Amino acid sequence: MTDLRKKSLRGVITNVIMVALLIIVIYILSVSLSDNNYRLKLVPIIWHLCIFILLGTSLNLTMGFLGQLTLGHMGFMGIGAYTAALSSLALERAGLFIAKTAPPLQLIGVMLGCSLLGAIVAGIISLLMGIPALRMRGDYLAIVTLGFGLIIENVIANLPFAGGNGLAEGTASANLYQNGLGINSRLQAQYVYFPILLTIICVAFMFMYTTSKYGRAIKAIREDEIAANASGINATYYKILTFTISAFFAGLAGGLYAISTSSLTTGTFTFANSSIWNSTFIVVMVVLGGMGSLTGSIIAAIGMYMLNYEIKNGAWVAAMPQFLQSIFAFPMLIYAFVLTIVIMFKPFGLMGTYEFSLRRLLFRKSERAIGGEAK
Numbered sequence: 001m002t003d004l005r006k007k008s009l010r011g012v013i014t015n016v017i018m019v020a021l022l023i024i025v026i027y028i029l030s031v032s033l034s035d036n037n038y039r040l041k042l043v044p045i046i047w048h049l050c051i052f053i054l055l056g057t058s059l060n061l062t063m064g065f066l067g068q069l070t071l072g073h074m075g076f077m078g079i080g081a082y083t084a085a086l087s088s089l090a091l092e093r094a095g096l097f098i099a100k101t102a103p104p105l106q107l108i109g110v111m112l113g114c115s116l117l118g119a120i121v122a123g124i125i126s127l128l129m130g131i132p133a134l135r136m137r138g139d140y141l142a143i144v145t146l147g148f149g150l151i152i153e154n155v156i157a158n159l160p161f162a163g164g165n166g167l168a169e170g171t172a173s174a175n176l177y178q179n180g181l182g183i184n185s186r187l188q189a190q191y192v193y194f195p196i197l198l199t200i201i202c203v204a205f206m207f208m209y210t211t212s213k214y215g216r217a218i219k220a221i222r223e224d225e226i227a228a229n230a231s232g233i234n235a236t237y238y239k240i241l242t243f244t245i246s247a248f249f250a251g252l253a254g255g256l257y258a259i260s261t262s263s264l265t266t267g268t269f270t271f272a273n274s275s276i277w278n279s280t281f282i283v284v285m286v287v288l289g290g291m292g293s294l295t296g297s298i299i300a301a302i303g304m305y306m307l308n309y310e311i312k313n314g315a316w317v318a319a320m321p322q323f324l325q326s327i328f329a330f331p332m333l334i335y336a337f338v339l340t341i342v343i344m345f346k347p348f349g350l351m352g353t354y355e356f357s358l359r360r361l362l363f364r365k366s367e368r369a370i371g372g373e374a375k
Helices: 003-032 035-065 073-093 104-133 139-158 185-190 193-211 213-223 225-230 235-260 279-289 294-313 322-328 331-345 358-362 364-374
Strands: none
Touching: 003 035, 003 193, 035 073, 035 185, 035 193, 035 213, 035 235, 035 279, 035 294, 073 104, 073 139, 073 235, 073 279, 104 139, 104 193, 104 235, 193 213, 193 235, 193 294, 213 225, 213 235, 225 235, 279 294, 279 331, 294 331, 322 331
């Protein structure tokens, strides 16, 4: 067996072991924690973390690796969320599916199918938008994508079957496949491994994309688009491809969001609002973790979400003096402060362009020895 194959095999084995350990830890927590702490607290956190990891890593493909500033990422998430919810509602109304009585394989199949449908629709719309928009650069592209996000929000809000008198009003309930929105907490806990495994597969695909010839091409475009074109790289093709893939995974995150929430509103998928579900939060997440590092986006997604969770639910906030509590009442100020501190000391984000590799950490000495022998 060659040295390259040995490295690849070690990487696969290490990743499989890590995924198995993660699932074992979650299983132990599900057994040891009370139903109130596990089903009502930990499970929603896991679902939301998976969604934010998908959003952060997918936006990093465009912002970090491709070097194009886009501000309408949540618009693609909204497309995915409403497509998934409407398609599940159609299945329920056709009498083909009821979540409470569905066997496990059927429920997983419908969740996966609806989420993938939302991702495909988001990808197609991003393709149609990207063909003219990605010929622009810098601030012009940012303005176009920002406008696109606002258009999506208003279009969905005014569609009779999705906005004003549809999913956003009057039909929200605890069951996604009963009324088109959100499976209940019991089913979320029962199928908590679904978003985890889906997120792992998606992040693995994005990692392979960034380390392939496509990844090398978009990094070359990021560094100097004119030089990349002169070298024979079709910059327009790679920009549209990366933009479409990024939107696809944002749509998939939207599908997971539709599954895990009890209601949908177009105000969620905006550039900026009072909650963490907005494009600004995702952009800050990418910059904080490091533009050009999927690992950084994962760390930043977990860190920023847990910071937001602790600010809103932590007992330590309630124990603070009144003037400090008034500051924590505006969490966006806290995020801005954290981002400012990080950028001051780490201008390229927490991870820069570095990708953490457990295989490289565990087998560094042996690989160095192999490399020394080869020399």
